[in-house]
Amino acid sequence: GAGVSQSPSNKVTEKGKDVELRCDPISGHTALYWYRQSLGQGLEFLIYFQGNSAPDKSGLPSDRFSAERTGGSVSTLTIQRTQQEDSAVYLCASSLRLGGLNTEAFFGQGTRLTVV
Amino acid sequence: AQTVTQSQPEMSVQEAETVTLSCTYDTSESNYYLFWYKQPPSRQMILVIRQEAYKQQNATENRFSVNFQKAAKSFSLKISDSQLGDTAMYFCAFGHSNYQLIWGAGTKLIIKP
Numbered sequence: 001g002a003g004v005s006q007s008p009s010n011k012v013t014e015k016g017k018d019v020e021l022r023c024d025p026i027s028g029h030t031a032l033y034w035y036r037q038s039l040g041q042g043l044e045f046l047i048y049f050q051g052n053s054a055p056d057k058s059g060l061p062s063d064r065f066s067a068e069r070t071g072g073s074v075s076t077l078t079i080q081r082t083q084q085e086d087s088a089v090y091l092c093a094s095s096l097r098l099g100g101l102n103t104e105a106f107f108g109q110g111t112r113l114t115v116v
Numbered sequence: 117a118q119t120v121t122q123s124q125p126e127m128s129v130q131e132a133e134t135v136t137l138s139c140t141y142d143t144s145e146s147n148y149y150l151f152w153y154k155q156p157p158s159r160q161m162i163l164v165i166r167q168e169a170y171k172q173q174n175a176t177e178n179r180f181s182v183n184f185q186k187a188a189k190s191f192s193l194k195i196s197d198s199q200l201g202d203t204a205m206y207f208c209a210f211g212h213s214n215y216q217l218i219w220g221a222g223t224k225l226i227i228k229p
Contacts, residue, residue: 033216037159042207042221056216089159095217104151105209105217107161 002026006092006108013082013115021077021111025094033105034067034077035091043091049075082115089113118143120210122220129198130228136183137193137223139208146170149211150184150191155222156204164206167191195225203227 005024013019025032034046045059049069060066064082069075079086089112093105119142129135141150152164167175167184174182179199183192195202208220 031216040205040224043219045216045219048216091159091161093161104163104166105153105161110159 004092004094004106004108006090006111008111009109010112011114013113015084015115016081018078018080019082019113021079021090021092021113023075023077023092023094023108025073025075025092026106027073029094029096029106030072031095032069032075033093033095034075035093036061037089037091037110039088046077046090079113082113084115087113087115118145118210118212118215118218120208120218120220122206122208122223124223125221126224126226128226128228131198131200133198134194134196135198135225137195137206137208137225139191139193139220141189141191141208141210141218143189143210143212145212145214147212150182151209151211151217152180152182152191152193153207153209154202154204155207156201161207165193198227200227200229 007022030051033048035043047057047067049055064080067077089110091110093107095105121140148169150167153161154164155161165175165177165180174184179196181194205222205224207222210218
């Protein structure tokens with residue numbers, strides 16, 4: 001597509017339920033990032049995927065968080081047994097490759113998750 | 117490890133004034149990229165300007181320019197003739213092929229009418 005697409009744009013869920021957030025990156029981009037952003041705060045790195053390499057999961061805050069990227073394209077971030085502290089905006093970004101030349105990251109609009 | 121520091125959590129200036137946002141970084145790499153991103157209240161992050169470390173000339177994009185001091189590891193963003201639409205969070209980021217993008221904590225910029 002023309003840009004990075006995230007769905008849903010807003011999600012309200014009950015504490016303890018599982019949620020899935022979807023990211024559709026720009027076609028051909030090998031690097032995909034997930035970030036979490038609390039209100040008025042900076043970007044908290046969660047996970048990134050680079051081509052066929054094993055993802056860097058070092059930013060995932062707990063084992064309730066997981067992510068996958070199928071076929072090197074669409075990615076899904078799953079949060080199990082959601083807690084109120086999981087409430088935040090979840091941003092997805094993609095770039096041609098990781099960190100180096102042509103690394104401009106293109107961001108989606110984010111998913112605002114509210115756990116009640 | 118690479119780090120990026122933005123020491124100004126919030127800044128406020130009058131419309132039409134010039135404002136400079138600071139960013140310092142730490143790295144042992146010699147060739148890398150630096151970026152400034154803008155996140156308005158709509159929360160869509162967009163690239164404002166980028167600088168390649170091996171280029172001595174400071175990057176400019178219309179009213180936006182950078183002061184890149186490689187030896188000092190400083191990468192400040194200057195916004196000239198500021199406009200109300202410049203109100204946003206601004207993030208500085210470091211890029212290198214061996215690492216994911218490294219982000220600063222952000223500076224909240226408010227342009228007052």
